[in-house]
Amino acid sequence: MSLFATLLGLALLAPALALADISAEGESALQPTIAIIIDDMGHNPVEGARLIGLEQPLTLAFLPYRRYTTRLATLAHRHHKEVMLHAPMDNTRKIGLGAGGLTAEMDRDDLIRTLRRSLQSVPHVRGVNNHMGSLLTQMPEPMAWIMEELHNYPVYFVDSRTIASSVAGRTAALNNIPTVTRDVFLDHEQTEAYIDAQFRLLVEKARKNGTAIGIGHPHTVTVDYLEKTLPELDEEGIAVATVSAVWAIRNGNRRMFAEGEKQEIVPAMASKQD
Secondary structure (H helix, E strand, O other), rough: OOOHHHHHHHHOOOOOOOOOHHHHHHHHHHEEEEEEEEEOOOOOHHHHHHHHHOOOOEEEOOOOOOOOOHHHHHHHHOOOOOOEEEEEEEOOOOOOOOOOOOOHHHHOHHHHHHHHHHHOOOOOOEEEEEOOOOOHHHHHHHHHHHHHHHHOOEEEEEEOOOOOOHHHHHHHHOOOOOOEEEEEEEOOOOOOOHHHHHHHHHHHHHHHHHHHHHHEEEOHHHHHHHHHHHHHHHHOEEOOHHHHHHHHOOOOOOOOOOOOOOOOOOOOOOOOOO
């Protein structure tokens, strides 16, 4: 049996806790609550399987068309993890975006076509956030095109805020898309000491404001830290919830989407992912 298959088997045995239905978890809304998004999912099957196997309801953001995106997103959904599209967007440093990249040079039709196909390529998508994007998220017109398309679907948008001058979150709100903004990046530096300091900042923000959203990545040091630290949060009076649950808390436990209001994302024919 391959290492990947073994890890996925172990992940299947791990219990999962879903807090997406906040109305059924009223008490959690009274606690300081954090959501943790793990970006760049789809490359690393080992750390991906470990994250899926964690008990807490993490939100996992998958890059489109990556080797393990389809199978890990499918497994994540089975384990009550929330699945997002991590949409690659143009950045000021001209770093390559890979498949599914949204660039400043695209016209409206190309940009929407690329975004639509990326949405269809990731199973069980509930939301979208930007991968990089320090250039594109500052540009009002392309962001308006993106949000006009996202408005057709039952998805929320998280502004990862990779640059302070981002207009992405504001544009999403103007298009009546449920939206939240990242509060803390957890692992710019891949050391346990740095991650711990950032995680404590995330908890502090949740205690002050009621909720907070952190973004990390499937680095081994990050997964090790979450594996050790998340089970201790109950004793600290801190709840962990999905992004959609945090949005509901912030909006008085309102439903994110009315039943049948928007069209379902129908997966396209899946491309081969070795």
